[in-house]
Amino acid sequence: MLTAEQITIAIQSFWQEQYPFAEATVWPGTVASTATAARWVELWIDAWTGSARRRTAVDRFEIALVAHCFSRDRSNPLAAHELASAARATLEHRTIAIGPPDEPDSPPIGHVMFREAELHDVGRRQLLGHREPLQQVIVALSAVVEATAAAGT
Amino acid sequence: MAVSTLTRNLRDGELVIRDGSNPPQSLTVVLDEGDLTWTERQRTIEVKDRGSIAAGHTRKGDDESVALSFSAKWTQLLGKAADPADPLQLYEMLMFVSGCDVVSTSSPGEQETLTLEFTIVDPAGVAGERVVFEKVYRESLTMSEGDDANQIAFTGRAFQTAPSISRI
Numbered sequence A: 001m002l003t004a005e006q007i008t009i010a011i012q013s014f015w016q017e018q019y020p021f022a023e024a025t026v027w028p029g030t031v032a033s034t035a036t037a038a039r040w041v042e043l044w045i046d047a048w049t050g051s052a053r054r055r056t057a058v059d060r061f062e063i064a065l066v067a068h069c070f071s072r073d074r075s076n077p078l079a080a081h082e083l084a085s086a087a088r089a090t091l092e093h094r095t096i097a098i099g100p101p102d103e104p105d106s107p108p109i110g111h112v113m114f115r116e117a118e119l120h121d122v123g124r125r126q127l128l129g130h131r132e133p134l135q136q137v138i139v140a141l142s143a144v145v146e147a148t149a150a151a152g153t
Numbered sequence B: 001m002a003v004s005t006l007t008r009n010l011r012d013g014e015l016v017i018r019d020g021s022n023p024p025q026s027l028t029v030v031l032d033e034g035d036l037t038w039t040e041r042q043r044t045i046e047v048k049d050r051g052s053i054a055a056g057h058t059r060k061g062d063d064e065s066v067a068l069s070f071s072a073k074w075t076q077l078l079g080k081a082a083d084p085a086d087p088l089q090l091y092e093m094l095m096f097v098s099g100c101d102v103v104s105t106s107s108p109g110e111q112e113t114l115t116l117e118f119t120i121v122d123p124a125g126v127a128g129e130r131v132v133f134e135k136v137y138r139e140s141l142t143m144s145e146g147d148d149a150n151q152i153a154f155t156g157r158a159f160q161t162a163p164s165i166s167r168i
Helices: A004-018 A079-091 B090-094
Strands: A039-050 A060-071 A095-098 A110-121 A135-147 B013-018 B026-028 B037-039 B044-049 B052-060 B066-073 B114-120 B129-144 B151-158 B164-167
Touching: A004 A039, A004 A079, A004 A095, A004 A110, A039 A079, A060 A079, A079 A110, A079 A135, B013 B090, B066 B129, B090 B129, B090 B151
Parallel strands: none
Antiparallel strands: A039 A060, A060 A135, A095 A110, A110 A135, B013 B026, B013 B114, B037 B066, B044 B052, B066 B151, B114 B129, B129 B151, B129 B164
16 A cells, blocks of 8 residues: 555655755745745645545555745746746656655556646735735646556556 | 345455466456446246237246446556566457467357456455356457546456356
């Protein structure tokens, strides 16, 4: 059975390697001060949903991943959109291998297969009045996580 | 009493396909949709007396083979047929693709058939059952694309009037 840690590690490692603004990522569970940050991205795996399947079937379920892209960059009002577009390009239609723990050279024990992304601009600059405008764009993706089958289908 | 009154559902089933090799090659369908369906039909000859059922009678009709179907998510179509070191895949087994050495369970010259074995585990662990369909031949195999997964849908018949059911 695939574990949450294995899947999270696989996705976060891929993101770290492929996302062009990886240094701006605030990882879940970490404490970061965003008071002075010009931009940052929060990457969350929000939901894990299994569908009806046989007990003997390979492990298979859906996850929902959300990247919250924030920016306070006054000089670039579309900075959050840049972060969001890069997030979409990084994950959409990508297949990420899940490696066995502590055995990097072994064959994958499963894969995460991302589908199409959905972007929502939830920035509300006009409501912030005199404060720093905060742009926020949400990138939502669903993915199928499937364990590697031993044989056949 | 080794009987459980718990309802069974698709989670409790497992479908295995075997060929006629000795020992048989077998393939567990690990991505099937849990929609195995079979129908045992009975034919009856109605003999009416001048059109009247009340005065008529019935006789047993011809035997009817068992109709069955199932579908599965599709991964690789060819495995062993493309490389003998690769595991056998559902499509090539059902299609008796050359190179995968799938042997019919019927005699040479007859239609190519397989054995389907459906096991239903009792969730209470008391009385599981095994349903065996012998001499299953293919009527159609439909491959279709889908958003969640591509599918292989099998329809065929078992050349017997009813599958054999046993307790395991």
